[in-house]
Amino acid sequence: MRKINRALAVTAGALVLSGLLPLQSAAADGAPPKLWTFCINGWSGSLFDPAEKPVTVPGGEDAGSGCWLNYRTADDGKTWIGTDLELTLAAESVAASGYTPQQLARMLLVRTNYSATEVGKDWTGRPWTVTPDGALKLTIPACTNNCTGVFLQISGAPREQQAVLKAQLKATSPGYDPTPLPMSFDYFGRAGTQPVTFGASGTFVPVTPGRLLDTRNGTGAPAAKVGGGRSANVRIAGRAGAPAQGVTAVVLNVTATNPTMDSHVIAYPHGSARPTASNLNFAAGQTISNQVTVPVGADGTVDLYNNAGATDLIADISGYYVAGDGGQRYTSVSPKRLLDTRDPWLTPGTGTRPFGPVGGGRSISLNVAKTHPDAKAVTLNVTATNPTTDSHVIAYPHGSARPTASNLNFAAGQTIPNQVTVPVGADGTVDLYNNAGSVDLIADISGYYSATGSKFVPTGPTRVLDTRQTPGKRLGEHEELYIQPNSWKYGIPPFGVTGVTMNVTATGGTSDSHLSVFPEPSCYHFPGMWPEYSNLNFTAGQTIPNAVTGAVPTLNSCGGNTWGDSVGFYNHSGTVDVIADVSGYFVED
Known part of the structure; x- marks a missing residue:
């Protein structure tokens, strides 16, 4: 039973398994197999049978928890019998959760160890299917390839209110009694956790770049610089090929030119609270651009806020996102020099x-x-x-x-x-x-x-890294640091995310250098294997951002509660502070 400790879940929420009843089978010896379930509270906790003790997982944390499920003969307790399983979450409970079935399917994420037909695919994600009545259903193939059980991992996002979600687990292989085993998820949040805000997942429509704003000549706004503490409002809907309705986010190339002093620009959906994360930093007299992915306000516009002085702003559209499947899907790749x-x-x-x-x-x-x-x-x-x-x-x-x-x-x-x-x-x-x-x-x-790949979910800026605060140590020469941006603490699902859009800023560098951002799927890091590409070049003392669309590797268990699923940041020379703000993520469906 120690095997459970090698691969445990990143979990937020709380899980209670109840009513563990033996399922009957037409076994040759007449002895009905029993469903043995052992669970663990936290990656270092002790194993136990939830028929005697409930499973309680701390809410709002990336903590380890999981259950070990299987059938075995009642006579010797050593012969394991594999069977396909089906887990169903009742439509009434889905409705009581306060989320749509599609949202809850992304919040209650299920992974299990491999089956006989999935050799080498350890900790395979099990996608939910939304049934016509609004229930959620998934299947778990039999573990028959020298397995000693099925490891079931369930991850639930934090929420403010408590909701009991009723579910059923049953065997579906021939010869097994299909009588459902009742289960329930006691689902609650913990104070201080990042609230989960789901934008509409959508697909991308690329367009030939078109100018939407140029304050130098009056394109899209009055012909005047944007003053400090002021915003330029940019209409997206109905312009440059974008439809009048249905645009969820837009990709813009934003340029500042002729600024009278050092400042920064923040892009955000019109009608929303202005975030603190900047998208474009510039010095007096500088002309500089940065690509921005930003949600579009309900009125079809976005705001570009200038912090200080006065500057001309230019915005060119590269494409936009629409809800559903009307556009293209994204495939992240490991960065490569072309x-x-x-x-x-x-x-x-x-x-x-x-x-x-x-x-x-x-x-x-x-x-x-x-x-x-x-x-x-x-x-x-x-x-x-x-x-x-x-x-x-x-x-x-x-x-x-x-x-x-x-x-x-x-x-x-x-x-x-x-x-x-x-x-x-x-x-x-x-x-x-x-x-x-x-x-x-x-x-x-x-x-x-x-046509294939992942959909995009816009989130608005969420800070996932700031070396000035945490870990409070500048990134040194030929050094790397690793973060997990796909975490409930940032309001992003830990599983099923294939990539993130980030605004990465370098500030206070002690020498001319560059940063490289890369997916790190390994459980073991080998500093010194330096990337051949760069994402952000900077000079000593400069503050400069650049957009990065980074791949997020598939989770690999490294044992205990350690996962090889990081996004790495590498600095070439000197020391520098690094800031990263996620503006959205790509997710499988």
Whole structure:
């Protein structure tokens, strides 16, 4: 029975199993198999039979808990009998929870160890099916591959009120009595936990970049700088290809230019409370851009708030999210360098020109279809380095008219990145156009949109990392740190999340350096295996953000309550403080 300790649940909420009745079977010897269930309260607690003692899991924490289920013969207690199981949560209880069936299906997450047909898939997630009457149902295949039981892990999000959710567990294999075994989930929250706010999960509609706001010339707003403590309101609905109704979130490239003093911009849905997390930081006189994913207000608009001084603001749309399946789904990938004009081994996939800087008024084509033939849009981190003059880069689908909206602005001699989400041309390529001078361009892929993948849930900014506060230690040279952004303490489900959108900020660096953000699925970290790509470049003393769409690895049990499911941050040189704010997540359905 010690095996339960090797892989226990990340759980919030409380679970009570009751009424453990033996299920009958037409066994050859006539002895009915008994359902033996042993549970554990917390990863270091003792095993017990819940027929004698209830299972109580602390609410609102990523703590370990789980149950061990199986049938065995009543005579010797050693012969284990495998059977398929079915778990059903009654429609009345779903309604009493205060959530929709779809929301509760994401909050009560079930994982079990592998079965005979799932060798190597340890701790497989069991998706709920919503029945026509509003109940939730899932199946657990028999564990017959030298297993000594089924480990059942249930994770419930915290909530303020208490609700008893009634369920049934029954055997479905032939020869077993299908009499249901009653179960109940005593579900409650704990004070101080992060409330769970579910946005509508949706899919992405990419568009050729279009300008929605330019305060320099009156596009979308009066032709005047945005003053300190003031906001520019940007209409999304019904513009640049976005529908008049149904837009849940928008992807914008926001640029500040001609600022009179150091400041920052915060993007948020109009009509909502303004968050404290910034999206764009800039110095007086600087022109700088950052990609922003932000929920859209009920009136179809978003606000761009300037903290101090006065600045011109520009906003270009790259795409938008709609509820349901009207758009494309996202697939996260481990970041990979697709283009580096400094490197002869990373010449463009089209092979149309040699490596080397991209001249003014020239474009370079990047073949996305070579590695992702089904991609309809792609998320890239594009970096400009060694520019000979002030310029900008425009990313757009190959074969389309080049838009006027820029994605990346830079000064002579500057190295600066920006995340770009851009549709893929009909031939599977995208173009990167340099306006003036010459510049080396680098492109790292972090994911793509296609007919398959995950849906997006916008959350608004939630801080998941700030080294100035926790752990209170700056990230050193060639050092890495790890966080789990998919956690109930941030209002995000711990399981089923495949990626997150983050705004990552570097501040107070002691030398010129860069940050790399990467998925870390391993139970063991090996510092020194440094990524070949970067997400954020900065100079000593600079405060600069960049959008990062990062993959979240599938949970792997490392034993006890330790999981290999981290997102890693690596710093190349000097020391620096790092801040990360999640604005949404991608989830399987």
